Amino acid sequence: MEHLSQAISALDWRALAQSLDDLGYALTPRLLDAETCAALAALYADDGRFRSTVTMARHGFGKGEYRYFAYPLPVMVQALRTALYPHLAHIANEWSERLGLSDIWPNTHEALLARCHAFGQPRPTPLLLRYRTGDYNCLHQDLYGPIHFPLQAVVMLSPDDAYTGGALTLVENRPRMQSRVEVVPIRQGQIALIPVRDKPRLSSTGWSKSAMRHGVSTVLSGERQTLGVIFHDAS
Numbered sequence: 588m589e590h591l592s593q594a595i596s597a598l599d600w601r602a603l604a605q606s607l608d609d610l611g612y613a614l615t616p617r618l619l620d621a622e623t624c625a626a627l628a629a630l631y632a633d634d635g636r637f638r639s640t641v642t643m644a645r646h647g648f649g650k651g652e653y654r655y656f657a658y659p660l661p662v663m664v665q666a667l668r669t670a671l672y673p674h675l676a677h678i679a680n681e682w683s684e685r686l687g688l689s690d691i692w693p694n695t696h697e698a699l700l701a702r703c704h705a706f707g708q709p710r711p712t713p714l715l716l717r718y719r720t721g722d723y724n725c726l727h728q729d730l731y732g733p734i735h736f737p738l739q740a741v742v743m744l745s746p747d748d749a750y751t752g753g754a755l756t757l758v759e760n761r762p763r764m765q766s767r768v769e770v771v772p773i774r775q776g777q778i779a780l781i782p783v784r785d786k787p788r789l790s791s792t793g794w795s796k797s798a799m800r801h802g803v804s805t806v807l808s809g810e811r812q813t814l815g816v817i818f819h820d821a822s
């Protein structure tokens with residue numbers, strides 16, 4: 588775990604922030620080894636770990652299933668949340684400044700959670716998602732309440748040859764312009780950093796915001812599992 592947080596601190600955060608500007612997402616090198624990914628994926632079967640399970644088709648969210656972890660989170664999930672957050676908060680505060688927003692995000696994840704809990708958002712949001720052949724995840728935003736930290740992370744747990752299709756896809760809704768799409772070439776053990784709701788966009792007239800949504804195209808064969816790390820908690 589110490590190793591993971593050191594690896595996260597050692598990332599080129601300037602380049603990751605630049606990639607978020609240019610492409611709307613950033614992708615880290617492989618940070619979790621195959622064993623760690625498999626261990627996380629295996630937690631899916633451990634009922635006691637989760638506070639709720641969502642069958643996507645039932646809500647029109649897509650097809651497939653996901654489960655929200657209960658507190659206390661698995662050590663690895665907790666470590667990812669804690670280690671990624673300060674770097675993302677730095678980017679988020681830059682975004683606030685560009686967009687002229689009053690949101691100032693605290694430096695530690697503990698402080699963000701204290702804020703969420705004080706404002707009626709006490710339930711953990713990290714989740715495991717499982718897609719089988721034919722499953723997909725419709726375009727959406729992970730808001731969960733009035734406090735929504737602007738960036739989130741997706742960790743690919745499945746080996747690269749475990750599935751085909753199933754592309755993590757982002758759509759940027761640019762005001763008065765055509766929408767832009769990007770497919771994130773995420774592989775096992777990599778972490779994708781993506782906007783939760785809005786992203787600043789620079790045009791000839793200065794900074795404005797684009798609405799972002801993400802989803803997953805249909806898994807054509809095999810099984811695909813991811814870990815979603817959202818930093819705000821849910822109401």
Ligand SMILES: O=C(O)CCC(=O)C(=O)O
Nearest residue numbers: 716729741755803813815
């Ligand atoms: O499975 C994926 O790649 C995306 C999952 C997702 O929607 C999320 O983590 O919020």
Ligand SMILES: [Fe+2]
Nearest residue numbers: 728729801815
């Ligand atoms: Fe999501």
